[in-house]
Amino acid sequence: MNCLEERILKDGVVKEGNVLKVDSFLNHQMDIKLFDEMGAEFARRFEGKNINKILTIEASGIGIASVAALHFGGCPVVFAKKAKSINLDGEMYTAEVESFTHKNINHVIVSKKFLSSDDHVLIIDDFLANGCALQGLIQIAAQAGASVEGIGIAIEKGFQQGGRIIRNLGYQLESLAIVDGMDAEKGTIELRQQ
């Protein structure tokens, strides 16, 4: 069991509606020592891949991606921004992303200056559930002509379809923890053996 899995079992809180609260160490308060270990684990799982840039999405992906980048030679991190309205001046790659948590649609944008066909990208994010955010990032990488060398996720909700879809598309998707079930009443979390 890796450090993130142990931490989820220790400090993750299950709420009604299949919500897993990990805000004490992952996406509000951030345990930087844990992030450093997670970065090392990502580097191990994507060893040998030719990665020159990390792509993530604001806000919760940024901390994990930034610390992980130190394990990939200090490569630059580009974070996609969520925009209510888009300035369609041709300077941005854009994708539509539906939010599971907030039940709305965001546009996600990345400046064309920072992603091109020269880039070999590792996509990193904190959560994978239905996969909408991730599909937006993949779409943006495709618009840029960048190759997606891999996808690193902190926590995947294995009982939702996002991970299966992404793996079926042929991507190397590595989730440090996969939650296969939760019970809000009992407060239990079932992790997939990896």
Place this chain on the structure above:
Amino acid sequence: MNCLEERILKDGVVKEGNVLKVDSFLNHQMDIKLFDEMGAEFARRFEGKNINKILTIEASGIGIASVAALHFGGCPVVFAKKAKSINLDGEMYTAEVESFTHKNINHVIVSKKFLSSDDHVLIIDDFLANGCALQGLIQIAAQAGASVEGIGIAIEKGFQQGGRIIRNLGYQLESLAIVDGMDAEKGTIELRQQ
């Protein structure tokens, strides 16, 4: 001249309206090696301070704060969230913050679980102009009874009032680069000698 100052002169772009674009290395694409050097410089400037937590604000502060935390013993980072509406259930510290860039008012929130009177906080952010975001973070630290041991900023606009106000209040405010003037037509940036 430190690494950030050199980089601003090399890659910063001046736009009309006193806008300094540093999105190629600071707040859209992030140069993680530069962040690592900036973190080391913050650690040097706040040496001897008893810091157990870093407080920042989404989204652009998160990367800088996360990498800097590795130079402060891997201490946890809490990022304040921008919220359109607040759920006043008493579980959040809240402050109002006016955005210079977007000309609107956001509420900034931090869960009460992650900041208390036991905390000795270093506040980190990417930009300081009129100081509204920073005042919001200071207000949140005060609500928690946490002590603000120092404030680390990447780029201060020295020709706006934020820095002077914060220093007059007695805080140790360290800005790695202070821009005293910009000329959009000539594309020149004047940095304060430190």
